Amino acid sequence: MESITLRQLLPDVFLEEQEEHRGSEIWLTEYTFRRGNRYVVHAGSGAGKSSMCAFIYGLRTDYRGEILFDGKPVRQLGAEQWSQLRTRSLAYVPQEMALFPELTVMDNIMLKNSMTSHLTEAEIHRLLQRAGIAQKASVRADRLSIGQQQRVAIIRALCQPLDFLLMDEPVSHLDPENNRLMASLIDEALTLNGAGLIVTSVGNPLLINPVTELKL
Amino acid sequence: MNGLVWRLLRKNISKAQVATYFTTLLCGITLVMLAIQFHRDASLRLSPDVNTPHEYITLSKTVDHSGFGNNGFTDSEIAQLRHQPWVDSVAPYLSGDFSVMLSMEIGMPFTTQMFLEAVPEEFLDTIPERWSYTPDTRIVPLIIPRDYLTLYNYGFASSQSLPKLSENTIKRLPLTLELSGNGKSKTYSARITGFSSRINSVIAPEEFIRHATEEYGEGTIEPTKLIVKTLTDNSSINRYLEENHLERSGEGIDTTLLQSAVTLLTTLLIAIGAVIITLSIIIQLLCLYLLVEKNRETTRRLIMLGYSPAALRRYYLRFIAVSNLITFIVAALLTPLCARLWHTLLPSDGFTPLPYLAGLLIALLLTLPIMPLLRRAVR
Structure with missing residues (x-):
């Protein structure tokens, strides 16, 4: 996938207050994200960041306007096609991480990697080591801090081939040092795959460069 | 099939519900198998001996x-x-x-x-x-x-x-x-x-x-x-x-009357078996519906990771198919034991595959009603 286009997009819940969103660079306009580029979408609370991510990732369809992958409307995609996109070209780190609390860190990651067979177990261990959570590999996810859970969710998202990496406030609970550590892991994966990045932020952005900054 | 996925999906399985389903289905299948076995044994006894056809x-x-x-x-x-x-x-x-x-x-x-x-x-x-x-x-x-x-x-x-x-x-x-x-x-x-x-x-x-x-x-x-x-x-x-x-x-x-009585009894037993099996289908659908509902968030997260709904449906289907198969195996073990009840009166003519084929067919066919439910609930 080379591009993601948002055309006249607006969540249904904003229909009554369209005027308030006229100044947005995403809502009610046309914007195309290109593969290989990196975008940070800045927004205040309640501006619809998570909604935008969920729309692009096909989790929600309560919007007006169109989303196009390489010029094709995503509303036409079926469950099987979404499944293939989510394992072969579109990765996502949701704001709530969506880890399985009863599984260990390693099992949470393997749940994704066993589908894609993208990384070896040793490579995953190295990523955990670089993220500073290798010692937590066999700890249940619900025993981790939010910051640690964010790091696990990011590593899990990297366990697949990428055209675009979609991240919803992925480092909101990380200090600058860990933010930089995760940014370097993400940077390597994006470079390796020639992938694009769309990341949202409310004030603690992922410390990655160069980026195109957008206002929601 | 991924063991981790099944670990997540099976955590909400209620043992009591599965036991109820298993017991009901076991009763139904065993009854039908016994009825067929009884009909065959009785028919053999009532039909004229081929060695003395007069x-x-x-x-x-x-x-x-x-x-x-x-x-x-x-x-x-x-x-x-x-x-x-x-x-x-x-x-x-x-x-x-x-x-x-x-x-x-x-x-x-x-x-x-x-x-x-x-x-x-x-x-x-x-x-x-x-x-x-x-x-x-x-x-x-x-x-x-x-x-x-x-x-x-x-x-x-x-x-x-x-x-x-x-x-x-x-x-x-x-x-x-x-x-x-x-x-x-x-x-x-x-x-x-x-x-x-x-x-x-x-x-x-x-x-x-x-x-x-x-x-x-x-x-x-x-x-x-x-x-x-x-x-x-x-x-x-x-x-x-x-x-x-x-x-x-x-x-x-005059064996015609006896034959009719045997057929009537067999039909009655099969009818009761069918009612029990129908009941077990209802229990099966209710249990599965509850399980899928309890797993709704897990399913959502797995789909978010890239698992296809069809792949997730296969886990439930396999679970029901294996349960039904185990039920059939137990019924197949019980049938010859229960058939001994009448073998003093009606000697068995040895193994006949008919009741077992019927039982297996029922066990396999019972996986069919869950397909539409799964298609609606897991997507």
Whole structure:
């Protein structure tokens, strides 16, 4: 996938207050994200960041306007096609991480990697080591801090081939040092795959460069 | 199949619900399998033995309301019967219009009026030694129904405090036959020399009846009973008897009625089994619906990771299929054990795959109703 286009997009819940969103660079306009580029979408609370991510990732369809992958409307995609996109070209780190609390860190990651067979177990261990959570590999996810859970969710998202990496406030609970550590892991994966990045932020952005900054 | 995914999906399985489903389905499948096994065993027992395809029946005309109608068979009626496809051979019971008085002593003197008949030897199920009569014969041999002895021993003797008699004792009893008619009368010594399970009458050798008819009879009479050696086809026999107002007795039991009773019982058992299986389907669907509902968030997260709904549906489908298969295996083990209940009466003819194939088919078909539910709930 080379591009993601948002055309006249607006969540249904904003229909009554369209005027308030006229100044947005995403809502009610046309914007195309290109593969290989990196975008940070800045927004205040309640501006619809998570909604935008969920729309692009096909989790929600309560919007007006169109989303196009390489010029094709995503509303036409079926469950099987979404499944293939989510394992072969579109990765996502949701704001709530969506880890399985009863599984260990390693099992949470393997749940994704066993589908894609993208990384070896040793490579995953190295990523955990670089993220500073290798010692937590066999700890249940619900025993981790939010910051640690964010790091696990990011590593899990990297366990697949990428055209675009979609991240919803992925480092909101990380200090600058860990933010930089995760940014370097993400940077390597994006470079390796020639992938694009769309990341949202409310004030603690992922410390990655160069980026195109957008206002929601 | 991914073990981690199943670990996530199975965590909400209720053991109590699965046990209820398993038990209900087990009862239903076992009942259906037992019904089929029972039907087969009973049918084998009721159908004629292929090694002895003949049976013997005694035919007589249905007695009319007056009780005085002509119940004799004419030659043409006998000839017509002989040409029926189910008749192998036929012979009339030979009897005469002379009177017979039997006397004997069993602890006390006993005299009764009776009658004698004869049938050709080929129709007898037992032919005692010296089964013949010539004017020189000192003792007339007789065959009585084995049921008479049973009736005497377990009915009459018990109630009158008389001694029970074995077949050998009876054979030693000296009997006296007094034949009279046509203005003449004579006393003969007689012995019971055999017991028949086939013929429900007191039988003497054909030569003796001919001799007695000549001596004491006053004319010829039409035979009122015929003994028929049949080929095995109960349905056409019954149809013929009904159309010609004839009655049957003898060793050939009318198995049609029993067969109908067995079929009715089997149908009833299968119907009850089907109701229980239907109940188990409802329980299955409810359990699965609850499970899928409890797993809603897990399913959402797995789909978010890239698992396809179809792949997730396969986990549930496999779970139900394996449960049903295990249920079938237990039912298949239980069926021969339960079938022993009737095997003392109806010996089994060995293994038959039919009930097991039916059980397996039901177990596999029961995975079908969950497909639409899964398609609606996991997407």
